[in-house]
Amino acid sequence: MRKNIVAGNWKMNMNLQEGVALAKELNEALKGKTVNCDVVVGTPFIHLANVVEAVDTARIGVAAQNCADKVSGAYTGEVSAAMVASTGARYVILGHSERRAYYHDTPEILKEKVLLALANGLTPIFCIGEVLEERESDKHFEVVKSQIEASLFDLSADDFAKIVLAYEPVWAIGTGKTASAAQAQE
Structure with missing residues (x-):
């Protein structure tokens, strides 16, 4: 059975602070919710480590672009x-x-x-x-x-x-x- 994935690619947008703020906002929005798919965010390289720290990685996957x-x-x-x-x-x-x-x-x-x-x-x-x-x-x-x-x-x-x-x-x-x-x- 195919797994549903919702992935958002940030492309070349947002500085580090904006990216971390968005990641935290997404993390809060999904907290306590049951989702029937995997959620992935594709961030610029400079955001990767900080976004990994900012989200619950059991709930939100982080992708390099x-x-x-x-x-x-x-x-x-x-x-x-x-x-x-x-x-x-x-x-x-x-x-x-x-x-x-x-x-x-x-x-x-x-x-x-x-x-x-x-x-x-x-x-x-x-x-x-x-x-x-x-x-x-x-x-x-x-x-x-x-x-x-x-x-x-x-x-x-x-x-x-x-x-x-x-x-x-x-x-x-x-x-x-x-x-x-x-x-x-x-």
């Missing part, structure tokens, strides 16, 4: 999966359409990131999705299938079971259009 495809070394500005894990974060968002488009995260790079995330005990939230042209030309199944095959197909069944697949209809971002429940379930 990316990790490096290298273990360590002279990669200025990169943050390794081990570094992410050391903050107490449990998840990492990989394959987001913005990372694919602006930072050229290729299937090969994503495959390495997934392997390193898993090796460091992180749960990858792997984003898949198509642009409007692909949706309208009925190529969306082919596109999503190729994204999964290219980056995740070599995983063992046990490792694949640890991946959270997040459908991200790229065609709906900033367009005012939304994916229907039926489209998301496809």
